[in-house]
Structures are given as C-alpha cells and as structure tokens.
Amino acid sequence: MEKVKVAILGTGNIGTDLLVKVMRSSHLECSLFAGRSKDSQGIARAREMGISTSTDSVDAILRDPGCCDIVFDSTNAESHLKHALVLGKLGKFMLDLTPSKLGFMCVPILNLKESLSHQDINLITCGGQSSIPFAHALMVSCPKTEYIELASSIASKSAGPSTRINIDEYVLATRKGIEHFTGVKRAKAMLNLNPAEPPINMHNTLYMETKDEPDIGTIRKNVLAVVEQMKRYTPGVHIVAGPVYEEGRVTLITSVIGAGDFLPKYAGNLDIMTCAAVAVAEEYAKRTDGKGAKP
Amino acid sequence: MKEILIIDSTLRDGSHAMRHHFTAENVRSYAAAAESAGVKVLVVGHGNGLGASSLQIGKSLLSDMEYVSIAMKELKNTKLGVLTVPGFGTVKDDLEPAIKAGAEVVFVTCHCTEADTTQKHIEYVSSIGKEAIGVLMMTHMLSPEGLLEQAQKMQGYGASGILLMDSAGASLPHDVTAKVSALKKGLNVKVGFHAHNNLGMAVANALAAVEAGAAFIDTTMRGYGAGAGNCPMEIITAVLHKSGYATGMDEFALMGISDGIVAKFMKKPIEIDGVRLASGLAGVFSGFCPIAERAGARFGVDPKEILMELGRRKIVAGQEDYITEVAIELAKRKKETKK
Incomplete structure (x- = not known):
C-alpha cells in the first residue's frame, strides 16, 4: 500500500x-x-x-x-x-x-x-490527552458528578519554550477538553513543572467530587479498561494509585512513561x-x- | 534613614493556617485595621494564589474575587495586592477580574527555576500600568547565580521588583545574604524577601535580607501563615526600627492588630513543632505540613518521614498530590519490613 x-x-x-x-x-x-x-x-x-x-x-x-x-x-x-x-x-x-x-x-x-x-x-493538551479518557470513565461511573479536577506534574526539561509561553492556554484548553468530553458542569486543570534530577515522569491526579459514595469496584473496572485501550497507541500509560474514595471525593493517580523514541522516557507528556x-x-x-x- | 517597605500577606499566606477558610468578617475587619495602621500593600486571596482553590491544594471558603472585593471596600490608601502562580491562575480568569476589582500590585509567582512561565502574566500586568512583582519560590533549591538568572528574565518581562521566597523555611541568614546580594548586584529593580520560620530563622533571615540590600519584606501579622508561619510583621517592624531603618509604620499599632484581631481568629497558635521543623529540614513547601499530618494519621506513618521523603524527591509547591502517594508507599514499605 x-x-x-x-x-x-x-x-x-x-x-x-x-x-x-x-x-x-x-x-x-x-x-x-x-x-x-x-x-x-x-x-x-x-x-x-x-x-x-x-x-x-x-x-x-x-x-x-x-x-x-x-x-x-x-x-x-x-x-x-x-x-x-x-x-x-x-x-x-x-x-x-x-x-x-x-x-x-x-x-x-x-x-x-x-x-x-x-x-x-x-x-487538546498533554494533560487533557492523558487524563480525559480517565475523567470520562469516572463520569460514566458516577454520572451525577458536578466537578472534576486535574493536577498534572511534568519534568521541567520536558516543557519547551512553547509550553511555557502557552501555560494559560494549556490550563484553559485542558479544562475545556475535560468539560467537553465528560459533560461535567465544572472542571479545573492545573500544571506543575518540577526540575528534579533525574526528571520525573508525567504524573496526573484526577479528583472527582461526588455526594453519594460510589461503587469503587465499578470505577476500577472502567478505569482498567481505559488503560488497556490507551495502551494500544500509548504503551506507557499506567495507574500509580487509586481509584480511592474518601471525604466525598474519588482520587485517581496515573502516569505516562514515554516510548523514548526521540524524547526521553520521562517526557510521557509529549509522547502521549x-x-x-x-x-x-x-x-x-x-x-x-x-x-x-x-x- | 533608609525606608523598608513592609508588605502584609496575612490574608494570603494566613489562608494556609486557616485551612483556606477566612470568613468575610475576618477579611473585612483585618483589612479595615490594616488601612488604619497605614499598611502600604495588603495581599489577599488563596494561600497559593488566585485560581489555586482546589481539591489538590485546599478549597477556599469564599472565592478569590469575594476576598478581593470585601478587602477592597475597606481600603483607601492601602494598595490591594494579589498573587498568582501560572499553571494555576490565568490572566483571563483571574488577573483581569482581580485588577478590574481594584488590585494594584500583582505577585507573579513560580518555582525558582521556572521564570519563563511568568512572561505573559508579568507582561500583561505591566502593560496595563499595574505593578508586577516577580516571585521565585523555594529559593533554597537554587544557587545565588541561578536565582539571578531567573530574576533577570522576570525583570526583562517588566517586573518592577523581585521577591525571593524561602517557602520551606529552610534557609539560614548567610544563605539569604548571599542570594539577596547577588540579586541586588545584578538587577536594576528592587529586591524583596519572604521568610518562613521552620528553622526559627524568619526574623533573622528578614533582617539579613535588609542588611544585604533588600528594599521590601513580605510578612504576615503574628507570623500567621503556612507551616511554622512567616516573618511576623509587628516583630520585623520593631527590629528594623531598632536597627536604624524606617518603615513608615508604628509597631504599637501593629501589636494592637496582632493581639486584637489575629489572635482572635487564629485556628491555633503558630509554633515550630516537630512536623514543621522537619519540613524546614526536608526543604519542602511549608503548606504541606497539615496535609502530611492528615495522610500520616490515615496511613499510620510519621508525617515527619513523609516530609523527609518528599524532600528527597524534590517535590515542589503545588504538587500536594504526592503527599498521599508517598504516605501510601511508606506504609507499604513499613508493612513489608515488619514481615
């Protein structure tokens, strides 16, 4: 062909x-x-x-x-x-x-x-691309959710000049993406750059606020299904911790390790x-x- | 006599000590008192700045804009200040409305190595004729030369001053002297310093900064702020007067606010307990302390160990989600060694 x-x-x-x-x-x-x-x-x-x-x-x-x-x-x-x-x-x-x-x-x-x-x-953005599938799975599991939040950390070395100058655009576009795909009323996105050596892997924490105690077993099943689907094109996606439920919120921490093609492996944010x-x-x-x- | 500008961040850094739950009345009464005491700049909003109210860091009782407008009503000669960290607060959602509501000084803040994330925010603030101060956090993690390089970028974007924050309270006076001197020498704009008291050095460090050429000190009344608290405004004012500097403020008026207002709304006295001392030793953000205490209690781990491990990993302000993760890992490790 x-x-x-x-x-x-x-x-x-x-x-x-x-x-x-x-x-x-x-x-x-x-x-x-x-x-x-x-x-x-x-x-x-x-x-x-x-x-x-x-x-x-x-x-x-x-x-x-x-x-x-x-x-x-x-x-x-x-x-x-x-x-x-x-x-x-x-x-x-x-x-x-x-x-x-x-x-x-x-x-x-x-x-x-x-x-x-x-x-x-x-x-969208690296935070959006890596986390919207999970946010979507959380929303499907708890459709009454009114607020979803994403806190991402990436290695300073993986954030080039465009990422830095576009940091507001990143925040706004990621939030828009989460709201668009999940249908949640309100979302928030945050980004941290960490200069530690050796560089950190991309790290995403999703929080979902929910009034009723959710069925964490169903959430887990849905989240694991997302990991399998995403791995088909981004092999480095994995769960770090959770999903856990406490004090009215579900927390899920995921990470992306890059394929190491040209970018180093820690730059999972760019790889995705x-x-x-x-x-x-x-x-x-x-x-x-x-x-x-x-x- | 050289005059030192004292910035009042009680209603900003104090937000950490209040678990981000300042009431409208707290803000109203404090702002009115600050105005009458002749405070030059009063900074309000979430402890991590505009746009930081979140499950990640802690949700504020009221919105940043509510805090801004409540304080603004009480201010006439005192300028209102706000702080924001790019990556959390944006120009469109946070700075534009805050400035429209009356904020005149904006502290554009980032981790000490990431000055180029502040370019658009600083340029925006200075382009509309407001004062932008570039703030470098966690300055114990970078050398004087490194800090100067970052500060020069901010100066280039249009910052009218650079504020060095010892966010972990991890610095000693000689560190502060070296860093403030380097900036003083290499910059054309004024230099300031913001202390935390985890090692009991807040006032000593602030004084060292002034003696090395700092033109302004960022303080909180009674030291009410994250972790072991900040450099107390009333104490540094008294100390500076005793050292031959002017501040334009009356320490007795400040003492009245400290005892009459702050002592009454404080959740608990600011003290250097083991957890807060460990945070200073570990070099982690002071605001992590209460979260490490909660995670420690939940997972059966000493919060001091959590903070030391976060320090080894060089976790920075804003990465609060790592606290619970580290607590879970330490609990797992503890369980394994028991086996």
Whole structure:
C-alpha cells in the first residue's frame, strides 16, 4: 500500500519525535519537515536522515501544495491560528498539537472515527490527552458528578519554550477538553513543572467530587479498561494509585512513561501527544487508501 | 534613614493556617485595621494564589474575587495586592477580574527555576500600568547565580521588583545574604524577601535580607501563615526600627492588630513543632505540613518521614498530590519490613 505523505511544522522536540514515529509507520511517510529557525537542531537532524526540510514553515507547503496530504502542527497556539487558515484552503488534514482550542477536539479512544470527518483536529493538551479518557470513565461511573479536577506534574526539561509561553492556554484548553468530553458542569486543570534530577515522569491526579459514595469496584473496572485501550497507541500509560474514595471525593493517580523514541522516557507528556496524533493520522491514511481521497 | 517597605500577606499566606477558610468578617475587619495602621500593600486571596482553590491544594471558603472585593471596600490608601502562580491562575480568569476589582500590585509567582512561565502574566500586568512583582519560590533549591538568572528574565518581562521566597523555611541568614546580594548586584529593580520560620530563622533571615540590600519584606501579622508561619510583621517592624531603618509604620499599632484581631481568629497558635521543623529540614513547601499530618494519621506513618521523603524527591509547591502517594508507599514499605 502506498504511504500517505505528511508534513511536520515545528522542528523542536515534539516535531522531531513525530518524525521518528512517522518514519516507523507503515501508513505514513514524511515528505517535509519545516520550521522557521535556520539554526534548528531538528532541521539538521532531519536533513541527516534524508528528509526534505525547509525553514519557510507553512510557506513551503503553499509553494508546493502537492507535497503532503496530512500536516502535523507542533508550533504554538498563535501560529496554528494562521496555519489553519492557509492549510484549510488547501484541503489538508491537520493534526494540531498546540493548545489553540481551534479545531475539533480529539481523544482517540473516545472519538477517533468522528474526528476523521473534520479537517482540523486538535489534540487538546498533554494533560487533557492523558487524563480525559480517565475523567470520562469516572463520569460514566458516577454520572451525577458536578466537578472534576486535574493536577498534572511534568519534568521541567520536558516543557519547551512553547509550553511555557502557552501555560494559560494549556490550563484553559485542558479544562475545556475535560468539560467537553465528560459533560461535567465544572472542571479545573492545573500544571506543575518540577526540575528534579533525574526528571520525573508525567504524573496526573484526577479528583472527582461526588455526594453519594460510589461503587469503587465499578470505577476500577472502567478505569482498567481505559488503560488497556490507551495502551494500544500509548504503551506507557499506567495507574500509580487509586481509584480511592474518601471525604466525598474519588482520587485517581496515573502516569505516562514515554516510548523514548526521540524524547526521553520521562517526557510521557509529549509522547502521549505524538502517539495520539500519529494514531489519528494512520487511521486517516488507512481510509484514504493512500491516494489522498477524502474518507 | 533608609525606608523598608513592609508588605502584609496575612490574608494570603494566613489562608494556609486557616485551612483556606477566612470568613468575610475576618477579611473585612483585618483589612479595615490594616488601612488604619497605614499598611502600604495588603495581599489577599488563596494561600497559593488566585485560581489555586482546589481539591489538590485546599478549597477556599469564599472565592478569590469575594476576598478581593470585601478587602477592597475597606481600603483607601492601602494598595490591594494579589498573587498568582501560572499553571494555576490565568490572566483571563483571574488577573483581569482581580485588577478590574481594584488590585494594584500583582505577585507573579513560580518555582525558582521556572521564570519563563511568568512572561505573559508579568507582561500583561505591566502593560496595563499595574505593578508586577516577580516571585521565585523555594529559593533554597537554587544557587545565588541561578536565582539571578531567573530574576533577570522576570525583570526583562517588566517586573518592577523581585521577591525571593524561602517557602520551606529552610534557609539560614548567610544563605539569604548571599542570594539577596547577588540579586541586588545584578538587577536594576528592587529586591524583596519572604521568610518562613521552620528553622526559627524568619526574623533573622528578614533582617539579613535588609542588611544585604533588600528594599521590601513580605510578612504576615503574628507570623500567621503556612507551616511554622512567616516573618511576623509587628516583630520585623520593631527590629528594623531598632536597627536604624524606617518603615513608615508604628509597631504599637501593629501589636494592637496582632493581639486584637489575629489572635482572635487564629485556628491555633503558630509554633515550630516537630512536623514543621522537619519540613524546614526536608526543604519542602511549608503548606504541606497539615496535609502530611492528615495522610500520616490515615496511613499510620510519621508525617515527619513523609516530609523527609518528599524532600528527597524534590517535590515542589503545588504538587500536594504526592503527599498521599508517598504516605501510601511508606506504609507499604513499613508493612513489608515488619514481615
């Protein structure tokens, strides 16, 4: 089967990790790796691997619109707003890894098929991508829940300049994602950066406030089912503690250990984004039958 | 005579000691007293700042905006301050409404190594003509050179001052001297210091900061704050006067507020018990103490051991969820060694 061509915008750590995953895919091939910075290490590495590169970012696709069918955007929220306008007109299928809150929010285990009929797919945030499936399982177990909260900790080293400058966007997009997928009335998301050495793994604590004592056995069963489904595309997802119920709240602590493709293993927060994005792109590629036709 | 600015964070750091349950009347009466005592800046809101009221850290009795507007009604000459930590509070949901309601000074805060998370918040505050102070927390975890580098970033974003927080009360006076001196030398903006008393050093550290060139000290009345409490406002004022500095405040007026208002709403006296001393030794955030006590009681583990382990793992402020996790692990370990 012919592979579907993808372009990667953003040549930082996430872009490079995407590149490694795309190169391994039997459905995708990277035809363009583009950014803005002339001295990007990512560009230099991609060139060494024989990948076509550009420092003209989205303009490189404008010049040669036939170069790709799928575009991964790992730049930043502000840039994606501009890219989406241009790429939308060209009919590209976009996977947005920035917290732009622009496109159709996708969490593969919850709405992969539905996502494929949209053109601009937003992967929300790392906290959202790793925790919304669990928040959804908690909500299904206790439908009367009125409040869900997520506290995430990531290693400082795994938070690049875009993550840092987009920290408000992260908080707002994660909260929006939790509310959207669970239907809960009110959600809250928080992010801690921890500089410890060796770096910490991504760590997510979900709290669910509930008036009635829930059936913790059912919650556990639902949560374990989520782990199994998520492992299909992000093998490093696991439960650290819980679910436990005390003082009117259910607590569940999970973690993501990265695959260690390009990013180090502690950067599970980035791995889950690139894993989810590639999973959606592969599904899209399978449907287009390698010919770029719309699914 | 050099004048030192005394910031009053009783209604912010004191929130930890109140388990985040300041009542409207607590805030109203304290703010009115602060105004009449000539307090320059009064900081209010959740102990971990705007937007931090949560199951993770502790839910506030009233919303940050309620605290802001109750205090604001009592203030005329005293400026209202708020604190926020990016990752918890956002410009849109927290800073915009607080400033609209009257906040004039914003303490934009982060762990001491993460200054670049504060860029948008500091830029926003200074762009609308309000005062942004960059705050570095847990400063015992970073060298003077490292702190200077982070502080310079904040200065570059537009901060009009840098506040070093000894959030774990883990510093000794010579550490404070070295760090404040480094910042004083390398920055163009004023430097401040915020102490915790876990090692009994809060007043000594604040004085060391002033002698090294700090222009402002962040305090709480009667030391009412997280863990072993802060540098007490009335004491440092008296100490500074005795050391030949001016503060523009009257220590006797402050003593009146300390005894007449704070002593009456305090949940319990601020003291350095074993858990709080251990928190200082471990170098973990002072606000962790009551949570470690609860987790210790629940899982049958000494809270001091929990804090020491959190210190070894270099857990930072905001990561309260690790407290219970560590308690569970220590309980498991204890059970295994018994076998």
